Amino acid sequence: MLKRLLILLCLLGGVLPVAFAQNYCLTPPAPAAPRYNGPAVLGARPGSPIIFRLPFSGERPMKFSARRLPKGLSLNAAEGIISGSVKKPGEYVVKLKAKNASGSVKAKLILKIGDTIALTPPMGWNSWNCWGLEVSQEKVMASARALISSGLADYGYCYINIDDAWQAPDRDADGKLQPNDRFPDIAGLGEWLHGQGLRLGIYSSPGATTCGGYLGSLDYEEKDVQTWNDWGVDYLKYDLCGYRAYLKTLPEVTQADHIKPYVKMKELLALQPRDICYSICQYGLMEVWTWGREAGGNLWRTTGDLTDKWERVHRIGFQKQRGLAGYSGPGHWNDPDMLVVGKVGWGEGLRDTRLTADEQYTHVSLWALLAAPLMIGGDLSLLDEFTRNLLCNHEIIAVDQDPLGKQADCLLEDGAIQVWGRPLCDGSFAAGIFNLGEEALSVDIIEKLKGAGWSGIGSCRDLWRQKPCPQTVNIPSHGVIMLKFNAMGAK
Numbered sequence: 001m002l003k004r005l006l007i008l009l010c011l012l013g014g015v016l017p018v019a020f021a022q023n024y025c026l027t028p029p030a031p032a033a034p035r036y037n038g039p040a041v042l043g044a045r046p047g048s049p050i051i052f053r054l055p056f057s058g059e060r061p062m063k064f065s066a067r068r069l070p071k072g073l074s075l076n077a078a079e080g081i082i083s084g085s086v087k088k089p090g091e092y093v094v095k096l097k098a099k100n101a102s103g104s105v106k107a108k109l110i111l112k113i114g115d116t117i118a119l120t121p122p123m124g125w126n127s128w129n130c131w132g133l134e135v136s137q138e139k140v141m142a143s144a145r146a147l148i149s150s151g152l153a154d155y156g157y158c159y160i161n162i163d164d165a166w167q168a169p170d171r172d173a174d175g176k177l178q179p180n181d182r183f184p185d186i187a188g189l190g191e192w193l194h195g196q197g198l199r200l201g202i203y204s205s206p207g208a209t210t211c212g213g214y215l216g217s218l219d220y221e222e223k224d225v226q227t228w229n230d231w232g233v234d235y236l237k238y239d240l241c242g243y244r245a246y247l248k249t250l251p252e253v254t255q256a257d258h259i260k261p262y263v264k265m266k267e268l269l270a271l272q273p274r275d276i277c278y279s280i281c282q283y284g285l286m287e288v289w290t291w292g293r294e295a296g297g298n299l300w301r302t303t304g305d306l307t308d309k310w311e312r313v314h315r316i317g318f319q320k321q322r323g324l325a326g327y328s329g330p331g332h333w334n335d336p337d338m339l340v341v342g343k344v345g346w347g348e349g350l351r352d353t354r355l356t357a358d359e360q361y362t363h364v365s366l367w368a369l370l371a372a373p374l375m376i377g378g379d380l381s382l383l384d385e386f387t388r389n390l391l392c393n394h395e396i397i398a399v400d401q402d403p404l405g406k407q408a409d410c411l412l413e414d415g416a417i418q419v420w421g422r423p424l425c426d427g428s429f430a431a432g433i434f435n436l437g438e439e440a441l442s443v444d445i446i447e448k449l450k451g452a453g454w455s456g457i458g459s460c461r462d463l464w465r466q467k468p469c470p471q472t473v474n475i476p477s478h479g480v481i482m483l484k485f486n487a488m489g490a491k
């Protein structure tokens, strides 16, 4: 009942005057019938465990089926979770189906068993922006439960990543890294997440300590990877921090000095019998985008930390990502940092993100265009209807998850207007027309797309509203219109 009321208020926001509608919802409600919102491709290495919760929205109960599953995989038809492992490399086309009282739908999933994982940017949740150093297993579980109950998991969000501050102050007698008393059982947490079709992420540093002053992996790399493997870890964020103390002792620091600890970890991860998505975090130093892929990164942070201030979104999103498109692609993504949406606070008390509704539409739109990992930073147990609506637009997510994996670049700058665009795998294009100025602007869409280098623009869709584009549109200050259209290629 409460949920319905929140949805109604959020949708009404879209038609009320701005004063009454700070957080207005643009994404139309999902139909009751099943709809596939997930990636078209999934990568895994031969023999590695696969855990994939089928991202279908629609009313429950829902029954799932999967035809042509390769040998080694099975489907839990009531929960919609595919698990198992595939030994033989190759491309498998799996035919998925979901059915409920309102209808049924089919979808195709291409499973690529080979060397490359993270064929589309990883999606999920990370503890840092909400809990900072105050994270606990209980809080992580609360967000994981909410990821499912809120329906976010039905849109492909699947990683539950513990950031800094899970480590105990001392290793055990064998040198094994221990969780602290806020984390009674990380292996149990991993098992529980896998049972839900979700994945577990962990955090460490190549230095002796992490940014938060907790134990890092220096000189214990092999042992730590073994521990994480035993716990069922699926994702590692490896944060430079304490390693800088060592770098400071060198007479001159080269790119090679930065690369070394990351390659060491890559080699250890490659030996594990499971796929561990490798997130390199060193704030873009030494032009990481030029070597992150070689160092084994599935993603790498391109900048310092994002916070919930418009200036940071502007700087990190619009200034720092320019020219980086060529370095990203399936299996290796530029990472402009986690989403600063919902209830954040970095461990100093939760509060609503300080970004306005329009700034949040801009943030999510730009991240989708940038093929950025979509890691939600807010506490999901307190997810509000606006944030849920913002994060569950399957047409926006489809841009981020497009299998072609071509990151957008800035194609037009015209006063306060910027147009960022990218080609999509079906031959169409996605573009965001952003208003970075302080006043609302009326914009002729076709004119701006032409200015960005597209010609012969055919059918055009407004992705947030999920309806055909208007000819002209009023774009609020710091706001956006996100489009998908057919055209001749941009310059």
Ligand code: GAL
Binding pocket: 128, 163, 164, 210, 211, 212, 239, 241, 281, 304, 305
């Ligand atoms: C920072 C990193 C943040 C977070 C934090 C933990 O260096 O950029 O994303 O992981 O450390 O202490």
